[in-house]
Amino acid sequence: MNRVTRYFIAVFSVLALAWPVYAGDASAEAPQVDIKSMLFGHIGDSYEWHITTVGDKDIVIPLPVIVHSSTGWHCFLSSRLEDGPYEGLYCASGGRYDGKIVERDADGNEVRPFDISITKNVAGLMINGLIVVLLILGCSRWYRKHDVLNEAPTGLAAVIEPVVTFINDDVVKNSIPEEHSARYAPYLLTVFFFILVNNLMGIVPVFPGGANTTGNIAVTFVLALCTFVAVNLFANRHYWKDIFWPAVPWWLKVPVPLIPFTELLGVFTKPFALMIRLFANIMAGHAVILSFVSIIFLTVQMGPVVNGSMSFISVIFGIFMDFLELLVAFIQAYVFTMLSAVFIGLAHEKPEAGKND
DSSP states (O other): OOOOHHHHHHHHHHHHHHHHHHHHHGGGOOOOOOOOHHHHHHHHHOOOEEEEEEEEEEEEOOOEEEEEETTTEEEEEGGGGGSOTTTTTTTTOOSSTTTTTTOTTTTTTTOOEEEOOHHHHHHHHHHHHHHHHHHHHHHHHHHHOOOOOTTTOHHHHHHHHHHHHHIIIIIHHHEEEEEEHHHHHHHHHHHHHHHHHEEEEEOOOTTTTTOOOSSHHHHHHHHHHHHHHHHHHOOOOOOHHHHOOOOSSSGTTTSSSSHHHHHHHHHHHHHHHHHHHHHHHHHHHHHHHHHHHHHHHTTGGGOOOHHHHHHHHHHHHHHHHHHHHHHHHHHHHHHHHHHHHHHOOOOOTOTTTSOOO
């Protein structure tokens, strides 16, 4: 047992013994923590950006609410809704539109107006998008001021260049035919850095991090939709021929188009897989980390020894999951980019020699 291990054991032992003296029977009266609300409050979206809680006061950043209801357009800060309905609008509590801004129709039913508010996830996307732009502009600034043939990159350029080279040479050029790779490289590099920055910022627990952007299925849906358009809008004739008239025995194509139907279904399942893979991995990672943190609050009424021991385990596993999420952030950005490049490459595949396109 090394010195560091003995030190931690001694510290936690002293804390466990001293807790009853200072806390008395406070643990028995400790308030119940709504773990479900805390978990889904982070994973879900909101009309405000919660920073922290000091005592009984929540420190939040109100965000712009922009909706079109039955009475016209409304634009105000979400803090206006704290004291009840404002201009006939309020946040639903429970039901179908839980947490969403609603109004009541003539029959008294809750209905959602047209909502284009700047929510936490939207604000997070804007901030993260700005970070990506600043990273790329900062890197390009170095290249404008230096001779790349005689100088090695330094600073930000030294970090960005190997990543750009790796994605361009080992992913884009290896997956897409040479004559088309340059056309799609900007899109794929943008997708990689955008997903990577959003994944990393989602792990940061303080503002401007913490927004669960890539763990939101609406965000991953749009990213997958972009790849879907890039694949199918610019595909060559051979790609569509292989879908509607593939090189299989005729009885698999007529009279029942079994293989063409399967191939056509694959056109939609590929981007669907991209959407679900990114969404599920990022959301699951956030949920696991928060679940470990929740152990501290769930065991607070079990006594100082149990709570102290479980808190120590919770912190250790939480740190481990944070490092694992760092790895997952890079892997998921790479996987999404790689699969997008592969799908685009398949859309530009040339027919085999001796066969008509």
